[in-house]
Amino acid sequence: MTKPGDDRPSHDQPSSVFGRHGSEMSGIQALKQSEYAGRRISVTVAALMRRFAPVLIAATVLNGCQSVLDQSYQPNVSPSSSPQIVSEVQKNDPRAQMGAREHPRILASYGGEYKDARTERLVARIAGALTSVSENPQQSYRITILNSPSINAFALPGGYLYVTRGLLALANDASEVAAVLSHEMAHVTANHGIERQKREEAEVIASRVVSEVLSSDLAGKQALARGKLRLAAFSRQQELQADEIGIRTLGQAGYDPYAAARFLNAMEDYSHFMTANSDADQSLDFLSSHPSTPQRIDLAKTHAREFGEEGKVGDTGRDYYLNGIDGLLYGDSPEEGYVRGQTFLHGGLGIRFEVPPDFHIDNKVEAVMATGPGDIAVRFDGVADSQNQNLTNYISSGWVTGLDPSTIRPITVNGMEAATARASADRWDFDVTVIRDRSQIFRFLTAVPKGNTAALQQTADVLRSSFRHMTPEEASSLKPLRVRVVTVKAGDNITTLAARMMGTDRKLDLFKLINALPSGANVAPGDRVKIISE
Numbered sequence: 001m002t003k004p005g006d007d008r009p010s011h012d013q014p015s016s017v018f019g020r021h022g023s024e025m026s027g028i029q030a031l032k033q034s035e036y037a038g039r040r041i042s043v044t045v046a047a048l049m050r051r052f053a054p055v056l057i058a059a060t061v062l063n064g065c066q067s068v069l070d071q072s073y074q075p076n077v078s079p080s081s082s083p084q085i086v087s088e089v090q091k092n093d094p095r096a097q098m099g100a101r102e103h104p105r106i107l108a109s110y111g112g113e114y115k116d117a118r119t120e121r122l123v124a125r126i127a128g129a130l131t132s133v134s135e136n137p138q139q140s141y142r143i144t145i146l147n148s149p150s151i152n153a154f155a156l157p158g159g160y161l162y163v164t165r166g167l168l169a170l171a172n173d174a175s176e177v178a179a180v181l182s183h184e185m186a187h188v189t190a191n192h193g194i195e196r197q198k199r200e201e202a203e204v205i206a207s208r209v210v211s212e213v214l215s216s217d218l219a220g221k222q223a224l225a226r227g228k229l230r231l232a233a234f235s236r237q238q239e240l241q242a243d244e245i246g247i248r249t250l251g252q253a254g255y256d257p258y259a260a261a262r263f264l265n266a267m268e269d270y271s272h273f274m275t276a277n278s279d280a281d282q283s284l285d286f287l288s289s290h291p292s293t294p295q296r297i298d299l300a301k302t303h304a305r306e307f308g309e310e311g312k313v314g315d316t317g318r319d320y321y322l323n324g325i326d327g328l329l330y331g332d333s334p335e336e337g338y339v340r341g342q343t344f345l346h347g348g349l350g351i352r353f354e355v356p357p358d359f360h361i362d363n364k365v366e367a368v369m370a371t372g373p374g375d376i377a378v379r380f381d382g383v384a385d386s387q388n389q390n391l392t393n394y395i396s397s398g399w400v401t402g403l404d405p406s407t408i409r410p411i412t413v414n415g416m417e418a419a420t421a422r423a424s425a426d427r428w429d430f431d432v433t434v435i436r437d438r439s440q441i442f443r444f445l446t447a448v449p450k451g452n453t454a455a456l457q458q459t460a461d462v463l464r465s466s467f468r469h470m471t472p473e474e475a476s477s478l479k480p481l482r483v484r485v486v487t488v489k490a491g492d493n494i495t496t497l498a499a500r501m502m503g504t505d506r507k508l509d510l511f512k513l514i515n516a517l518p519s520g521a522n523v524a525p526g527d528r529v530k531i532i533s534e
Contacts, residue, residue, distance in 0.1 A: 099142075099160035106162060110146035111333060111365060114165045119145060122324030123163065126178045126317075133252040134182070135189040135245060143181070148365070149331050151270055155184040169330050169483050169530075170266060172516050174317025175259035179250050183260070186245035187238070243296060247303040256314035257304035261297045266516055273506075273513050322528050326485040330532050331503055332363050334480055339363050340503075344380070345470060347478040351437065353380070354466035356459055374452065376459055379445045391419035391434050394441065400432055401425070414468040420460070424450065431460040435467060442467070479534040483514075488527040497523065502533045 107113060127143050141159040146152075149166040156162075161184045163177070171177045243260065251257035307313045332338045337346035339361045345352040355361055359372035370378040389397075392408050400423055407422040418435040431446040444463050448456040481503045488497070498511035511517075515529050523529060 097158065099156035099158035102156055103142075103144075103160060106146070106156070106160075107144075109365060110148040110150075110152075110162070110164065111336060112147050114145040114147040114329065116145075116328070118324055119165070119168065119328060122174075122321065123168075123177070123181075125320075126174050127161075127181055129253040129255070130178055130182050130185060130249055134185050134249050139185075139189060141185070141188070147329075147333055147335075149333075151267060153180045153184055155187045157188070159188055161185070161188070165328060165330075168325055169328055170270060170514060171263060171321070172266070172318065172514075172530075173256075173259070174321040175250070175256040175314065176263040176266070177321070178253065178255045178317075179246065179260035179263050182249040182253070183242050183246035185249065186242040189245070240296075240299065243300060244303055247300060248306075251304065251307040251314060254315055256316045257307045258301065258310045258314070259316070261300035261304065262516070264297050264300060266513075269513055273509060319528070322485045322530070325483050325530075328483040330481045330483050332480070334478075336363060336365070337368070338478060338480070341505075343466075344368055345474070345478060347470065347475045349382075349437075349440070350470050350475060351442070352466075352468060352470050352474070353463055356462045372459070374455060375449050376452075376455055377447045378459065378463065379447075380443065380463075382440050382442045385436060385439055385441045388436075389441070391417060391436060391441070395419050395421045395432060395434060400430075402430070403432075411464075413464050416467075418464070420464075426450075429453065429456055431456050433460060433464055435464075437469075481532050481534060484531050484533050485528055486531055488523045488525050488529060490525045492523065492525070494521070494523060497529060497531060500531050500533060504532070 123143055123145060127141060131137060131139070131141065139159055141161050143161045143163070145168070146162055146164045148164040149169075150164050151167050151170055153161075153163040153167055161181060163180060163184075167180065168177065171180075247257050247260050250260060301310070304310070334347065337344060337349070342357065342359060342361070343352060343354045344361055344363070355370045355378065356372060359370045359376075359378075362369040362371070367379050367381040370380075372378075392410055395408055396403065396405060400421070402423040402425040404422050404424070407420075409420060411418045411420055413433075413435050416435050416437055418433060420431065420433045423430040423432060427450050428447045429450050429452065431444070433444040433446075435442045435444075444460070444467075446456060446460050446463065448459070486497070486500075494511065494517065495508065498508040501507040501511055504510045511529075511531065512521075514532070517523075
């Protein structure tokens, strides 16, 4: 359980080089994106702060580099057995010091590092091939795989590169990941991060809705803590420059230079899948703050043509890539709990609750969010309670503004001590419910447009009545979802393979998405495809 004093930023931090995925489901955006006095539920935060095994790539320690003129080149680069240590290589580099200051906050924001030797070796192999032909081969990089299901990658000054396991799950071959990493490297070598920090904005990032319902002191502290990490977005010109440099590096390393355009398409398809409507508000699209996707794809293909015709140049590295991600954790991690349909379950904490039908649960780092019809939004988190506070006193202790003291009342939720209250602010009405379980206080904040009392009561009642301890059998049966690479057999087709998918009601759509299968495509015996299962 995260403690109240932890300064934990949200996902919405450094801008992704390929664009930040910010698409949200319907509901109250401000409530979904905010933090209040509590923090994200996590059983093993300390364990997630381990240092990443050195995937430090420098040109002087690479093996197996071949001439960039050899178009038959197959990237097969691995780190040296005695890699240079980042603290030594970068100890006098002020840019690296900037990146080092933000690194712990990045880890906290994205669930820590994803530790898997096979996946680390895969990313190191890809990065090694790129570094040897980059604009600054002497630049060392610290590459971290983040334990997050979001689709994101970004760079900090001094060679700090980040890629989420969610992005690795979406990519279909090594060249697509190489396109992302080469783009990130381009931002580093072009010093875009330094320019970006010079333009960093001092902005208030606590949401309007939550700042209205919470005390100004706490909201201000949260804004200050998160503002330390929020960086201004890369400019349009910087993005296009990074595209050009990255694709040039991609091709020179022997990878398929058309992978950049291909993966931009894949991310746009993912955005549409998440919004479930291609006509949704594009201001929520993670590419919205960057050049339009059609423009970027056209420019990416133009740059790629300098190396030859599409399909006739470069290596995709598909087979060794699929080998490297087979078994990759997909979706929620055990430390953060699981979403299964309308239910949130956390085996480590031994709790579960349900949301009403037609609600969508979003398991974020800072809290569990749920949104439903009519702009109803729910936020769930927890705080440590070593002092065994009286819950009615806790609700009225100043962390909720707009509180109606006459509505505070003690209750019992499935045998656990609890308390509820109502609050109002601007256009919103709130139900606040706190539940004690051993040394934890769990908190539900439900928001509805002002006056919609029936919906507020109904939603809060579902949350309270469904919040309970998991049975030992329920806890032991919880297993994380993973990417499984399977070989298509005789008699298999897209429909039968998609039926094996788990964790989604849209099995066929997600199967096509993660395998980059367009409409009308089919599979043949011997093909290798990804499915999501336990």
